Amino acid sequence: AAGVxxxxxxxxxxxxxxxxxxxxxxxxxxxxxxxxQGPGQDPQFLISFYEKMQSDxxxxxxxxxxxxxxxxxxxxxxxxxxxxxxxxxxxxxSQGASGPLTADTQYFGPxxxxxxx
Amino acid sequence: xxxxxxxPPDLILQEGANSTLRCNFSDSVNNLQWFHQNPWGQLxxxxxxxxxxxxxxxxxxxxxxxxxxxxxxxxxxxTTDSGVYFCAVxxxxxxxxxxxxxxxxxxxxxx
Numbered sequence: 001a002a003g004v005x006x007x008x009x010x011x012x013x014x015x016x017x018x019x020x021x022x023x024x025x026x027x028x029x030x031x032x033x034x035x036x037q038g039p040g041q042d043p044q045f046l047i048s049f050y051e052k053m054q055s056d057x058x059x060x061x062x063x064x065x066x067x068x069x070x071x072x073x074x075x076x077x078x079x080x081x082x083x084x085x086x087x088x089x090x091x092x093x094s095q096g097a098s099g100p101l102t103a104d105t106q107y108f109g110p111x112x113x114x115x116x117x
Numbered sequence: 118x119x120x121x122x123x124x125p126p127d128l129i130l131q132e133g134a135n136s137t138l139r140c141n142f143s144d145s146v147n148n149l150q151w152f153h154q155n156p157w158g159q160l161x162x163x164x165x166x167x168x169x170x171x172x173x174x175x176x177x178x179x180x181x182x183x184x185x186x187x188x189x190x191x192x193x194x195x196t197t198d199s200g201v202y203f204c205a206v207x208x209x210x211x212x213x214x215x216x217x218x219x220x221x222x223x224x225x226x227x228x
Contacts, residue, residue: 055214
């Protein structure tokens with residue numbers, strides 16, 4: 001079965017640089033979620049999109065922005081990178097029959113490991 | 118947001134042993150998922166179980182929604198079961214989709 005695809009899988013950046021993470025949801029999934037997992041931490045919700053509109057926003061720094069495109073893939077843009085942004089970034093997708101209010105399973109991608117030097 | 122507590126934080130087992138992991142949550146939920154994070158960092162879906170009982174091979178899970186807890190059972194553990202097990206929930210009163218994660222149980226299975 002098709003899974004969530006994330007690219008790149010690994011990314012190394014210098015402080016103050018920018019990074020773009022991409023997420024391709026499972027086909028026919030219309031909701032995408034982004035989570036950040038710091039070393040030794042549990043995943044923390046950043047932002048989500050349903051039908052290309054932002055549906056929820058968590059503790060996402062103002063330096064980060066995201067969007068969902070017409071083909072439902074999503075990109076997380078991160079600017080002015082800081083050492084503390086080093087983390088594993090997960091994208092998850094779900095199929096909301098009536099939108100993100102539906103209780104359904106979130107499927108996680110393999111993650112992008114970002115290292116900021 | 119909803120609070121999720123997992124216990125024990127760490128668990129060390131000999132291969133072949135059985136174990137029970139617990140997840141308590143502070144409010145009614147409409148989504149509860151158990152994940153296994155392997156040593157490579159991948160989050161593997163184990164169960165979607167906001168209520169009731171499910172089984173998948175050596176793993177089973179039970180959620181008692183009225184008492185706000187869920188249990189994950191691992192039988193005849195194997196070294197490949199090692200990793201972190203996360204419980205994640207979405208509050209029933211929530212109109213948005215985010216999952217709240219517990220801090221996980223670090224399981225180590227020795228041969």
